[in-house]
Amino acid sequence: MQQLADSSELDFQSDAYKDAYSRINAIVIEGEQEAHENYLALTQFLPEYKDDLTRLSKMESRHKKGFEACGRNLQVTPDLEFAKSFFAPLHQNFQEAASQGKVVTCLLIQSLIIECFAIAAYNIYIPVADDFARKITEGVVKDEYTHLNFGEVWLKENFAASKAELEEANRHNLPIVWKMLNQVADDAQVLAMEKEALVEDFMIQYGEALSNIGFTTRDIMRMSAYGLTA
Ligand code: Y39
Numbered sequence: 001m002q003q004l005a006d007s008s009e010l011d012f013q014s015d016a017y018k019d020a021y022s023r024i025n026a027i028v029i030e031g032e033q034e035a036h037e038n039y040l041a042l043t044q045f046l047p048e049y050k051d052d053l054t055r056l057s058k059m060e061s062r063h064k065k066g067f068e069a070c071g072r073n074l075q076v077t078p079d080l081e082f083a084k085s086f087f088a089p090l091h092q093n094f095q096e097a098a099s100q101g102k103v104v105t106c107l108l109i110q111s112l113i114i115e116c117f118a119i120a121a122y123n124i125y126i127p128v129a130d131d132f133a134r135k136i137t138e139g140v141v142k143d144e145y146t147h148l149n150f151g152e153v154w155l156k157e158n159f160a161a162s163k164a165e166l167e168e169a170n171r172h173n174l175p176i177v178w179k180m181l182n183q184v185a186d187d188a189q190v191l192a193m194e195k196e197a198l199v200e201d202f203m204i205q206y207g208e209a210l211s212n213i214g215f216t217t218r219d220i221m222r223m224s225a226y227g228l229t230a
């Protein structure tokens, strides 16, 4: 779906824009911080990929710094408390899986679900961003595709042994993503990011990822339907 909102109407300095940005910018900053921590946590389960995961983790720290600069550029103070509560359910599920050594669940949450969410959000944001944030976000989204790819490649190589855990983790975590999207829809709209476009881009990325890993179209349809009514 095309971005329908007219970005030429946006006033990046209006109170309404800055208020919505204080939450969306915080979500992105907190998300990048948690992504940094999540890739570091994964090194303990995948020691043979320690260098790769450390590199991904450092990229996430750079992303965080970039988005902090975007907030400063608009003189917006990010509402980090809101952002922590926004991510809490996914964060808790990741932590719980990590404490049980469930690497497949950790990869599904971070490298598939969160990366696809990030790619969708950044793709939809780029055409309606201010010039400063657009340049930063264009650089970041390229990295996010490589993070998604890391998860896809590992899960594809370990598909048979991972399939049941992936389906279970999808069932528990996909509904949370729809709730998160609903929570952020009004603020996203103020930034000229349409909820329908976010949902569509997420579904395309996530469906393609599941397909690359080895799921059939039938599996993907079934798995994608979880929590759509959330
Ligand atoms: O891997 C990453 O860098 C992901 C952590 C970043 C998450 C970004 C979450 C974006 C949601 C924004 C919602 C705006 C509508």
Ligand code: FE
Pocket (backbone or CB within 6 Å): 032, 035, 059, 060, 063, 118, 140, 144
């Ligand atoms: Fe990132």
Ligand code: FE
Pocket (backbone or CB within 6 Å): 091
């Ligand atoms: Fe934490």
Ligand code: FE
Pocket (backbone or CB within 6 Å): 035, 060, 115, 118, 143, 144, 147
């Ligand atoms: Fe990432």
